[in-house]
Amino acid sequence: MTFSNSSDTSDKYLIEPLAKQNRAAFFCGVEPLDLYLKQQAGQDARRRMAAPFVLIEQSSSTVIGYYTLSSTSIIFSELPTEITKKLPKYPNVPATLLGRLAVDKKYRGKGLGEILLMDALYRSLQNEIATVAVVVDAKDNQARLFYEHFDFIQFPNFPYRLFLLMETIAKLFK
Secondary structure (H helix, E strand, O other): OEOOOOHHHHOOEEEEEOOOOEOOOOOOOOHHHHHHHHHHHHHHHHOOOOEEEEEEEOOOOEEEEEEEEEEEEEEHHHOOHHHHOOOOOOOEEEEEEEEEEEEOHHHOOOOHHHHHHHHHHHHHHHOOOOOOEEEEEOOOHHHHHHHHHOOOEEEOOEEEEEEEEHHHHHHHOO
16 A cells, blocks of 8 residues: 555555565564564464554555454453443454554654554455454553554453444544
């Protein structure tokens, strides 16, 4: 996906599935996220455990951000009552897990985290496999606040686990 939301980003950045891009220099400052991209993401993609997508700078093909998508399920009783009223009473409901999302420290403050998030939500919406929501597990308060800024809702008993309903995501892209 190439961006056309502004001339500043459309010529500079591209999001594509992880392949053989240069990810050696990636440094977001959170060791598990850095190590995952460098050591595990390729294996997860080959084994179909996760679908990593990378944000690259087109001029250098250097990875400057990434996210992963995979399938998950939500235990019906863990959802807020106002949400469960609208859903069939299955023990588990299907969801998409936004497992990781990170931006290189050198590129922070440019809105690239938002671009990655919107791309992940759009891909989740376009997926042909039905899911009720996109789920994230925020690493810390700063990450939780980032997702809450985009209207993600906390699970009642899990303050760092959040979700955004597909019907809300669909409205974002109308």
